[in-house]
Amino acid sequence: MQDVSSLVALAREGRPRAVARLISLVEGASPQLREVMQTLAPLTGNAYVVGLTGSPGVGKSTSTSALVTAYRKQDRRVGVLAVDPSSPFSGGALLGDRVRMSEHASDPGVYIRSMATRGHLGGLAWSAPQAIRVLDAAGCDVILVETVGVGQSEVEIASQADTSVVLLAPGMGDGIQAAKAGILEIGDVYVVNKADRDGADATARELNHMLGLGESRKPGDWRPPIVKTVASRGEGVDEVVEALEKHRAWMEEHGVLAERRRARAAHEVEAIALTALRARIGDLRGDRRLDALAERIVAGELDPYRAADELVNGLTQG
Numbered sequence: 001m002q003d004v005s006s007l008v009a010l011a012r013e014g015r016p017r018a019v020a021r022l023i024s025l026v027e028g029a030s031p032q033l034r035e036v037m038q039t040l041a042p043l044t045g046n047a048y049v050v051g052l053t054g055s056p057g058v059g060k061s062t063s064t065s066a067l068v069t070a071y072r073k074q075d076r077r078v079g080v081l082a083v084d085p086s087s088p089f090s091g092g093a094l095l096g097d098r099v100r101m102s103e104h105a106s107d108p109g110v111y112i113r114s115m116a117t118r119g120h121l122g123g124l125a126w127s128a129p130q131a132i133r134v135l136d137a138a139g140c141d142v143i144l145v146e147t148v149g150v151g152q153s154e155v156e157i158a159s160q161a162d163t164s165v166v167l168l169a170p171g172m173g174d175g176i177q178a179a180k181a182g183i184l185e186i187g188d189v190y191v192v193n194k195a196d197r198d199g200a201d202a203t204a205r206e207l208n209h210m211l212g213l214g215e216s217r218k219p220g221d222w223r224p225p226i227v228k229t230v231a232s233r234g235e236g237v238d239e240v241v242e243a244l245e246k247h248r249a250w251m252e253e254h255g256v257l258a259e260r261r262r263a264r265a266a267h268e269v270e271a272i273a274l275t276a277l278r279a280r281i282g283d284l285r286g287d288r289r290l291d292a293l294a295e296r297i298v299a300g301e302l303d304p305y306r307a308a309d310e311l312v313n314g315l316t317q318g
Contacts, residue, residue: 060147064080189240
């Protein structure tokens with residue numbers, strides 16, 4: 001076992017191997033995980049977390065790479081969590097976004113990590129919140145979290161990022177209609193990528209129309225901007241960074257940033273508590289208490305809801 005405090009100290013110095021080791025401890029649910037999180041706790045809260053989501057093929061990896069370039073020009077340290085589908089064989093990240101961001105591989109101011117979803121729904125890996133904490137504590141000024149290619153309901157990134165960027169592209173079929181029930185409701189900044197293609201202006205207009213439907217914003221509320229980019233050539237990327245900075249300033253001015261971070265912490269605590277409870281309930285399989293409750297249900301002496309209440313009370317009090 002490695003000394004956690006030494007690992008954290010090396011990560012703070014920007015040593016990529018130390019950062020990688022800490023994230024591996026997180027992903028593997030190591031017995032040292034609690035010690036890692038306890039050591040990191042006072043060192044976090046400084047990074048700006050930006051989530052990038054959108055349907056497959058809109059250019060999320062290219063856009064992420066272009067944003068890394070833009071932030072490095074500002075001399076900011078950047079962390080990237082690229083969440084990929086899991087290999088059905090190894091359980092590892094299937095696509096490996098680091099390959100597509102190879103131009104940043106030798107930059108000591110950039111740390112890129114591919115993470116596998118491992119069956120977790122919502123477009124993110126289960127361990128993403130803890131990995132974000134590692135990159136935050138390691139001194140990253142900006143953390144870019146790129147989700148897997150998501151559908152309508154895979155919107156978990158909105159609960160993990162300070163600012164959520166939704167990417168679309170022209171020529172993707174009826175993309176806006178397909179996305180409107182889910183990811184179109186979570187964006188703080190919208191990006192129409194591949195804007196050199198036919199239909200980019202129409203996509204932006206339709207998106208603007210969709211965002212205006214049912215809008216109930218009050219004066220002073222944030223209105224998500226729509227930015228057109230050609231990420232492969234770096235066009236429009238500075239405008240995306242500008243929109244992100246404006247959103248961050250607006251959130252800080254209105255107390256939204258602090259509220260989002262509180263909600264993120266609450267969501268994280270809830271997920272950890274539910275996981276612990278599921279593990280304890282799983283340990284009860286074949287336990288006499290569970291069998292006794294099942295027998296009473298079969299006999300008509302007890303309904304399943306009251307049985308569940310008794311089980312939960314026994315777990316939380318016992």
